[in-house]
Amino acid sequence: MVEYVRGSDSDKWHWCKNCTQYPMYIYQKTSVEPPSDLCEQCKTKEDNRDCKM
Numbered sequence: 001m002v003e004y005v006r007g008s009d010s011d012k013w014h015w016c017k018n019c020t021q022y023p024m025y026i027y028q029k030t031s032v033e034p035p036s037d038l039c040e041q042c043k044t045k046e047d048n049r050d051c052k053m
């Protein structure tokens with residue numbers, strides 16, 4: 001199960017723990033894919049199968 005997290009209201013949604021912008025303090029989380037504001041870096045990692053969840 002993928003968990004999407006963000007560190008603040010204005011943050012993007014991250015789901016790869018190895019993303020350099022993965023929030024240290026989690027402000028919000030959800031297991032439903034958010035419709036917008038997904039992190040580009042997490043997306044790239046997933047495409048490269050380099051995403052650690």
Ligand SMILES: [Zn+2]
Binds near residue numbers: 020039042
């Ligand atoms: Zn990210």
